[in-house]
Amino acid sequence: MSGRHPIRSGTTQVVWGVPYGLTNWEKTLAEMFSDAGYATAMFGKWHLGDIPGRFPTDQGFDEFYGILNTTDESEYSTQIGFDQSILPVPHIQQSVRDGEINEVKPFDLETRRLIDTELTEKAIDFMGRQVEVGKPFFNFIPYTQPHLPSLPHPEFDGVTGHGPYADVHVEIDHQAGRILDAIDDLGIRDNTIVIWTSDNGPEVVEPWYGTSGYWSGHYFTAMEGSLRVPFLMRWPGQIEAGSKSNEIIHTVDLLPTLATAAGLDVPQDRIIDGVDQLPHLTGQTEASAREGFPAYNGDDMFAYKWRNWKVHLIEQRHALHPPQTLNVPQIYNLITDPKEEFDLVPQGFAASWVFPPVFGEIVKFQQSLVMEPPVPFGAPEPWTPQN
Known part of the structure; x- marks a missing residue:
């Protein structure tokens, strides 16, 4: 949302009982587009703040429908000993810009199965309304699937024969297809950028266990x-259909890349970690505009990925296992060893030449955190930098 790494914006963790999420001081993609006259809407899972000042409609969105926190909450009311006099039943919520957050209906195991269909229908309705009045739009649809509990819509339950996690992926594909069909039906295909991506790898908790296939690891690790x-990414006439790349593009690159595509300016009063990737995406350059990035888990840098190398500073191969600080960092060649199974350090320091450039990048990033101190975790609202 901000073009900034979570360590900068204080969004490294979610802890109940303290303010979390993006402070209202942060400038979001939605605010950038809204300031330029776009209609903005979000339908789905937010998880970037659940207090006044940090709702989606406080952060640049005209409309919001979905859940403020995690899909785990749908399980609460069915769990052993749940006491709604202590913890209220979670709800699906909605709001409009400058309006109150309103509870729509309980978020439980039944509505958990149905919500992504609702999100799709609301997103299609939003696009139709904007096309009717001739207004450009930014439509953010963070589906709640496949996060646990990975329960598919009843129409998709059992369709694959490989369990609910596989069924959910078929449902996601179907819902995304409905969005694309709607864009075609509205006659705006050639003038609409569509991005389909995820913020992390597969679910790790049984029985919703997913696979990362060719690679190793699940979310909450640096694997x-x-x-x-x-x-x-689809942009007819600008991005060649069927083109592929194995270059590194990071989530933080979305803000400056979309700013360039729409002819907008990125914020100049704070460090923006993202870089403009439009030249690479449109085929003007073969290489990405970035060579690597730090991989944080909470407030600690677990690894740094550089080109096709990964240097691990803290080892954690499984999200539910304890992390181990390494006396000597590990080096992996992600081309010959995509599952990160063979540390090259014990092999006669077989790739020790990678350490100097990687640690140069690490030090440069750490110096930037000194130059512009991060938003502290748990910062109250309102919050503004002191320097």
Whole structure:
């Protein structure tokens, strides 16, 4: 949302009982587009703040429908000993810009199965309304699937024969297809950028266990299976259909890239970690505009990915296992060893030449955190930098 790494914006963790999420001081993609006259809407999972000042409609969105926190909440009311006099039943919520957050209906295991269909229908309705009045739009649809509990819509339950997690992926594909069909039906295909991606790798908790396939790991680690996700982008006439790349593009690159595409300016009063990737995406350059990035888990840098190398500073191969600080960092060649199984350090320091450039990048990033101190976790609202 901000073009900034979570360590800068204080969004490194979610802890109940303290303010979390993006402070209202942060400038979001939605605010950038809204300031330029776009209609903005979000339908789905927010998880970037659940207090006044940090709702989606406080952060640039004209409309919001979905859940403010996690899909785990849908399980609460069915769990052993749940006491709604202590913790209210979670709800699906909605709001409009400058309006109150309103509870629509309980978010439970039944509505958990149905919500992504609702999100799709609301997103299609939003686009239709904007096309009717001739207004450009930014439509953000963070589906709640496949996060646990990965329960598919009843129409998709059992369709694959490989369990609910596989069924959910078929449902996601179907819902995304409905969005694309709607864009075609509205006659705006050639003038609409569509991005389909994820913020992390597969679910790790049984029985909703997913696979990262060619790579290793699940979310909440610095393993490649956690960090590497699909990224598909369609812009007819600008991005060649069927083109592919194995270059690194990071989520933070979305803000400056979309700003360039729409002819907008990125914020100049704060560090923006993202870089403009439009030249690479449109085929003007073969290489990405970035060579790597730090991989944080909470407030600690677990690894740094650089080109096709990964240097682990803290080892954690499984999200539910304790992390281990390494006396000597590990080096992995992600081309010959995509599952990060063979540390090259014990092999006679076989790739020790990678350490100097990687640690140069690490030090440069850490110096930037000194130059512009991060938003502290738990910062109250309102919050503004002191320097």
